[in-house]
Structure formats: structure tokens, C-alpha cells
Amino acid sequence: MTATFEAAAARDLAEQEGVPAVLDPAAAEHQVLIERWAERHGVDAARRLAEAEDLADAVAAEITPDNTVDTYAKSWRVWQRFCAASGLPEAEGSRGALVAFVAWMLCEGQQNGKGYAPNSASTHLAAAVVGLRQRGAAVSGDDQAEARAALESLAVKLLQAGERRGRGQAVGADIDGLRAIARACPDTLTGDRDRALVLTGFHYASRSQDPAGLLTGDVTEHPRGLLVDVLTGKTKHSVRTAKIAYADDLEICPVRAWTAYRTRLVAEHGQQWAAPSTPAFVSIDRWGHITGGMVPDSVTRAVKRISARAGVPIAWTGHSLRIGLASVARRAGRDSIAIADQGGWARHSRSMLGYMQREDGWDDNASASLT
Known part of the structure; x- marks a missing residue:
């Protein structure tokens, strides 16, 4: 079996696995991976490896705590509101977009128009990056770090301006x-x-x-x-x-x-x-x-x-x-x-x-x- 035939068969396999003809970045990466496996190991092995990937995804979803899933979902909705307000595409996590996201959250990010507390903004930033990567967006560690540095600096500015946001740490039982x-x-x-x-x-x-x-x-x-x-x-x-x-x-x-x-x-x-x-x-x-x-x-x-x-x-x-x-x-x-x-x-x-x-x-x- 030639490499060309293997690749074609792998594309057929990808379609059988539910990968659409017009692919989003994550699905395209998945298809490329299947084609590589098929060229190296044959179509049958590629099919089994693809099934193992599906199982790994299912296990990851099963063991993720419900509150973590809820946090990711909530933060992604915050990211979507930001993108809608700023006219930016949801699927791009560029340096500028992440820094703008941080500034927007501190300024007006809540649904009532008020800014988030820095700790909440930090949580939403981290979870939004996870959501972007899950959807195939390439978010570099350097870009995320710059956004986090901007968040920390802006939080200091809020303190200097006399703003104290957030509930603070809960009182401990005694x-x-x-x-x-x-x-x-x-x-x-x-x-x-x-x-x-x-x-x-x-x-x-x-x-x-x-x-x-x-x-x-x-x-x-x-x-x-x-x-x-x-x-x-x-x-x-x-x-x-x-x-x-x-x-x-x-x-x-x-x-x-x-x-x-x-x-x-x-x-x-x-x-x-x-x-x-x-x-x-x-x-x-x-x-x-x-x-x-x-x-x-x-x-x-x-x-x-x-x-x-x-x-x-x-x-x-x-x-x-x-x-x-x-x-x-x-x-x-x-x-x-x-x-x-x-x-x-x-x-x-x-x-x-x-x-x-x-x-x-x-x-x-x-x-x-x-x-």
C-alpha cells in the first residue's frame, strides 16, 4: 500500500470518525494525526489509535470535577461577551486580545457593567485560555504571561486608587x-x-x-x-x-x-x-x-x-x-x-x-x- 493510498484511506477514516469536510483547527489537527498514523502503521492501526484517543477524551471528561467544568463554561461565556463587545473573533487568543480582555474585565466585564475583582479576572483569564486551546486556537505561554502581568499591574493601580474589590478571604471557624x-x-x-x-x-x-x-x-x-x-x-x-x-x-x-x-x-x-x-x-x-x-x-x-x-x-x-x-x-x-x-x-x-x-x-x- 503506497503512502498516497494510505493518506487517502486515512482521510476516509477521519470522515468515518465524524470529522467534517470543512474542518476547525482542532479537527484538522486530529485528521493530520490520523493520516500520520496510517502512513506509519496502516489504516487498521490508525483506526484503533483514533478510538484510543476518543477513549482518552472521554476519560478526561469523566474525571474533571463538575465545579471545574462549570468554571470553564462560565469563563468562556465571559470571553464571548468580551469578543462581542470588542468585535474580536472568539477563536483568536492573541497577545493584544488577551491584554484587552484583562483590561475589559477590570473596567466593565460584569453583566451589571461593573469591573471584576482581580482574583475573578485571573480565574476567567486562565479558563478562557483553556477554552481557546480546546477549540484549536494557538495561545502562547508568553502571550498569556503578558496578559497576566498586565492584570497584576492594573490590580495595583486599582489599589492605589483606593478600590477594594472582592469579598476577601472567608472568616475561619474557631x-x-x-x-x-x-x-x-x-x-x-x-x-x-x-x-x-x-x-x-x-x-x-x-x-x-x-x-x-x-x-x-x-x-x-x-x-x-x-x-x-x-x-x-x-x-x-x-x-x-x-x-x-x-x-x-x-x-x-x-x-x-x-x-x-x-x-x-x-x-x-x-x-x-x-x-x-x-x-x-x-x-x-x-x-x-x-x-x-x-x-x-x-x-x-x-x-x-x-x-x-x-x-x-x-x-x-x-x-x-x-x-x-x-x-x-x-x-x-x-x-x-x-x-x-x-x-x-x-x-x-x-x-x-x-x-x-x-x-x-x-x-x-x-x-x-x-x-
């Missing part, structure tokens, strides 16, 4: 707040669930999606406490089994709070809620009816409501429990590696170290005790 919450929870199933949600979530540094993803079978009793299989984390480090020990302070013991909540749930609503496949944390309406499992948004709202009910000075958010574990454990002298393993951070995570710095910044401060 022990006094946990006690106030435990005391404020009513003697109802909802109150028991709230207490268990906050106390267990604090001890394994939960994000809002973590308790929402837990099943009853993911939490098992152990002679020394609980084992919590956290399977909804964003990275390989946060897919873990966290150990939660009994607390000396009975009022805020996460193990006893969990046991009381689950015992009451089964007693009031039936043995079916003890099944391993049921949600660990259920949604309960104002009349005490179970409406299903909690979702990340309902966890975030619950933590905010629970902390406000307890009179916590600054209402907690869905991330407060995660921040709190890192900062409180550091204050108590726990090793950073042990904290990282418990909370599912990489052992030198910048975000974890930033939470710890809230405490270290006082004890290790260069100006402390000089006067």
Missing part, C-alpha cells in the same frame, strides 16, 4: 464559635443535623461540596472515633479517609454529635435512612420533612444560617470550616504535614500555608517583642 453553635442548635432533627454538619465538617476541613457528597456508608464508627471517606475533593490529596477522634469537650464532640443525629434520623424517619447508599446529611424543610440529600449550595446556606443563629460576630461561609481547621490546628502546635493530610491539602499547599499564616504571622512576626 472553638468559641463551635461552642456557640452547639448551644444554639434546637432540640430537633434539624438542630442535631446542623450540629453534626458543623462539628464533623470542622474536624476534616470540609468544603461545602464534601458533606454534600457524603453517603451514610462513607462514615463509619471506630473505637476511637469516626472514619470519614471524603471522595468529593478537587485533587488527589483530598480523596482520603479522615480520622475524627472523640473530643474531651462533650459539648462540641463531633463523634457524639454525628451519632445523635443519625440515631434520631432513623428513629423519626425509618430504618431506610441507615442504608449505606443514603445521603449522610439530609435536607429538611420547615415542617420537618426530608426532601433529599444536601447539595453544596444548601451546605453553604446552612453554615451561614447556623453561625448567624449562634451570634457568631462575622457569619461563616461554606469555606470557614476548612480555613478554621488549618488555623486552629496550627495555633495548637499541630504539624503542618498532619494538618495537610487531615484536610486533604498537598503538603506544601499555598492556600493551607496562607490560612496558617494568620496565626504564624503573630508569633513569628519580625517586629514582635522589639519594643
